[in-house]
Amino acid sequence: MNRLFPVILLFAVTGLVACVDEITLGDPDVPDSGILVQGRFIPGTPGMVEAEVLELYALSNNQPKAIGGAKVVLHDDQGHTLDLISNFDGTYTRSVDRDDPLFPAATGRQYRLIVSLPNGQVYESAWETLLAPAPADSLHAEIVEREYLNADDIPVLRPTLSISLDAGLTVPGSQDRAHLRWEIDQGFKLTDLPELPAYINNPPKTCYVVRKLLAETLHIFDGAGIPADHLYRYPLVETAIDSRFSEGFYLLVYQQTIGANAYGYFEELNQLLDRKGTQFDPPAGSIRTNISSPTHPEIPVYGFFYAAQEDTLRIYTSPDAAGNPDRYCPLPPPFNPRIHPTPCDDCLIEGGAQLDKPSWWTE
Numbered sequence: 001m002n003r004l005f006p007v008i009l010l011f012a013v014t015g016l017v018a019c020v021d022e023i024t025l026g027d028p029d030v031p032d033s034g035i036l037v038q039g040r041f042i043p044g045t046p047g048m049v050e051a052e053v054l055e056l057y058a059l060s061n062n063q064p065k066a067i068g069g070a071k072v073v074l075h076d077d078q079g080h081t082l083d084l085i086s087n088f089d090g091t092y093t094r095s096v097d098r099d100d101p102l103f104p105a106a107t108g109r110q111y112r113l114i115v116s117l118p119n120g121q122v123y124e125s126a127w128e129t130l131l132a133p134a135p136a137d138s139l140h141a142e143i144v145e146r147e148y149l150n151a152d153d154i155p156v157l158r159p160t161l162s163i164s165l166d167a168g169l170t171v172p173g174s175q176d177r178a179h180l181r182w183e184i185d186q187g188f189k190l191t192d193l194p195e196l197p198a199y200i201n202n203p204p205k206t207c208y209v210v211r212k213l214l215a216e217t218l219h220i221f222d223g224a225g226i227p228a229d230h231l232y233r234y235p236l237v238e239t240a241i242d243s244r245f246s247e248g249f250y251l252l253v254y255q256q257t258i259g260a261n262a263y264g265y266f267e268e269l270n271q272l273l274d275r276k277g278t279q280f281d282p283p284a285g286s287i288r289t290n291i292s293s294p295t296h297p298e299i300p301v302y303g304f305f306y307a308a309q310e311d312t313l314r315i316y317t318s319p320d321a322a323g324n325p326d327r328y329c330p331l332p333p334p335f336n337p338r339i340h341p342t343p344c345d346d347c348l349i350e351g352g353a354q355l356d357k358p359s360w361w362t363e
Helices: 261-274
Strands: 021-024 034-042 047-056 072-074 081-083 091-096 112-118 122-125 138-147 155-168 180-189 206-212 219-224 230-242 249-258 285-288 304-306 309-317
Touching: 034 072, 034 112, 034 122, 047 112, 047 219, 047 285, 081 091, 091 304, 112 304, 122 138, 138 309, 155 249, 180 230, 180 261, 219 230, 219 261, 230 249, 249 261, 261 285
Parallel strands: 034 304
Antiparallel strands: 021 285, 034 047, 047 091, 072 081, 072 112, 112 122, 138 155, 155 230, 180 206, 180 219, 180 249, 249 309
16 A cells, blocks of 8 residues: 655655754745655565655745656665656655565664656755664544534534554664654445446445545654653544444554654644645745755755654444444435536545455454
8 A cells, every 4th residue: 555645735754864954945045946855765564665756836836846757766874776666746666575685674774865857966865764663552442522513613513533542662772762653544445336327237336445544634752751661542543433434444553663853854844734824835934854966956955755664553443333324325416417426336436445355454
């Protein structure tokens, strides 16, 4: 499953261990465009390397422009290299097994990303150390009542799934407390019920939908200075109960142990997200980067590369536990006849849908 970090939510994700440069955006003495390079290396079986390369326009309303056809290479401090595959939409990816002899991953080693653009510009990250992972122990689910505004802006109470987490704060082999980042996915079943003439004769089928939950929310925790070596029932995320729970609902948590500078980047990004109106507004301040250009130092550069080991937790909520909410299909009758198909005509239309049952899905 591709979980390429949602960086365009203000520029990027993520972090560093070596020296960090600070860049101020929106300075009138700075060119009105720059380059965003962001990436991450998550070892596993299989592991993944992901990167994104965009041209940004800091002083205009132009949308970021994807740069395809670049040469993007992951390096380690032992001389191994791994070329990423261009999707020609500004994203670059590569799967790699943790034990691949051509690019072995190991705790304590350092990694960096080097990007060579078709026009000859080169951008490279600082070296990032791969830390041992702090353990993610367990998730806890509770159904609570929360207040929401309805369509008429009237507060109403709705049942809500509240998730808390137990996790270690000690990095193995280190006396330092962990800096953590959590990425959160949701998984649910969706059975279609075709209605449009072109689909009406198709038998209903069930899709498994897996996608981000609260994609533009950063979940991070700074363990530095915390006397305890564990988090207990740490409030992590909540989501209102609706049709997603009608056939079973999974919450998936990916816990990453990141470096202090990576945490600092995410914290700065969080602060910017809290005070900006849209994801493409020029930030009113500065944000660190560990990307630089040895060939074109005059061009503003944004973004981060980081490496992190990941621990995964999942928790299932049955339809009964959720109060058996109504299914998504059939949809309410429309005011005008529908012309375009909906996920009820073909559940594969739903974002993140697939017909194959995930290997971890058990009920």
